[in-house]
Amino acid sequence: MERLVRVDASRVFYSFDPDIPPAAKASPGALVEFECLDALGGQIRSEEQTITSIDWSKVNPATGPLYVEGAEPGDALVVKILSIKLGEKGVVLTAPGVGGLPHLTREARTRLCRIVDDVVEFKCFKLGLRKMIGVIGTASSERAPTGTPGRHGGNLDTRVIGEGATVYLPVEYKGGLLGVGDLHAVMGDGEVCVAACEVEGEVLVRVDVLEKMAPRWPVVETSDSCYILVSEESLDSAVSTAVEETVNVLSQALCLDWYDAYMLASMTVDLEISQIVDPRKTVRARIPKSVLSTRDLLKGFSRSN
Ligand code: CA
Ligand code: CA
Numbered sequence: 001m002e003r004l005v006r007v008d009a010s011r012v013f014y015s016f017d018p019d020i021p022p023a024a025k026a027s028p029g030a031l032v033e034f035e036c037l038d039a040l041g042g043q044i045r046s047e048e049q050t051i052t053s054i055d056w057s058k059v060n061p062a063t064g065p066l067y068v069e070g071a072e073p074g075d076a077l078v079v080k081i082l083s084i085k086l087g088e089k090g091v092v093l094t095a096p097g098v099g100g101l102p103h104l105t106r107e108a109r110t111r112l113c114r115i116v117d118d119v120v121e122f123k124c125f126k127l128g129l130r131k132m133i134g135v136i137g138t139a140s141s142e143r144a145p146t147g148t149p150g151r152h153g154g155n156l157d158t159r160v161i162g163e164g165a166t167v168y169l170p171v172e173y174k175g176g177l178l179g180v181g182d183l184h185a186v187m188g189d190g191e192v193c194v195a196a197c198e199v200e201g202e203v204l205v206r207v208d209v210l211e212k213m214a215p216r217w218p219v220v221e222t223s224d225s226c227y228i229l230v231s232e233e234s235l236d237s238a239v240s241t242a243v244e245e246t247v248n249v250l251s252q253a254l255c256l257d258w259y260d261a262y263m264l265a266s267m268t269v270d271l272e273i274s275q276i277v278d279p280r281k282t283v284r285a286r287i288p289k290s291v292l293s294t295r296d297l298l299k300g301f302s303r304s305n
Pocket of ligand 2: 039134182183184195196198
């Protein structure tokens with residue numbers, strides 16, 4: 001039977017810092033299970049508790065880091081998400097002064113949601129389950145807090161990072177030092193009130209390494225598309241960078257003149273908002289695989305470095 005590496009939720013960290021010792025090691029091709037706390041560190045158990053009453057130093061835990069043998073700086077760490085198992089209760093909340101409408105949000109409120117089979121129960125609504133991972137990243141010299149997204153991944157809060165997707169992250173330090181956390185039972189693009197249905201659970205992945213293929217921004221592959229995920233201080237600058245990176249990658253990978261690549265992008269690439277509530281906002285450029293394969297995208301990225 002295939003050996004499973006398990007990283008339990010007693011091993012959490014709060015910044016993608018290369019000096020944090022690995023919680024576990026795995027070989028390329030290994031199955032790894034991450035046990036994850038929710039984004040509140042499991043501190044909210046009733047609707048009477050609000051985000052203003054909890055220990056902020058325990059918010060946004062990521063489980064890990066996982067050292068992947070043979071992952072060297074400049075490589076891509078490949079994380080195929082095989083399954084996400086969730087707990088039975090999720091939390092959604094508001095907090096004064098944050099979210100997409102900070103000027104209108106005066107109260108901290110909490111709602112617990114029951115998760116039954118494929119449904120999330122919020123008041124009288126039954127919401128279809130859309131399981132995803134909010135935080136996934138590698139250690140970087142920026143040592144970003146786990147609440148901040150960036151080139152290393154981190155708090156990407158991107159709905160397409162779900163079962164069946166593959167995430168490609170840059171390796172900046174030996175072993176990559178992968179962390180995973182912040183599971184959501186359901187979230188809309190934007191994550192407008194600052195929280196999704198936050199829930200604990202277990203994530204099963206297969207890890208691998210692609211030599212010298214580090215993408216400049218995180219890349220996600222789904223059955224029909226690949227995405228470049230760009231996170232910057234404002235949505236405007238994230239959009240601009242996402243378009244620029246996409247055009248450069250198309251030009252490099254498909255040996256197209258820059259203007260032709262720009263026009264091709266205009267006709268085929270979708271810009272989507274991942275989230276507008278984290279310290280950096282995340283935009284994703286969706287490139288259909290019929291236009292560019294993920295392998296060519298990664299090659300284009302490494303050539304345009
Ligand atoms: Ca998050
Ligand atoms: Ca979250």
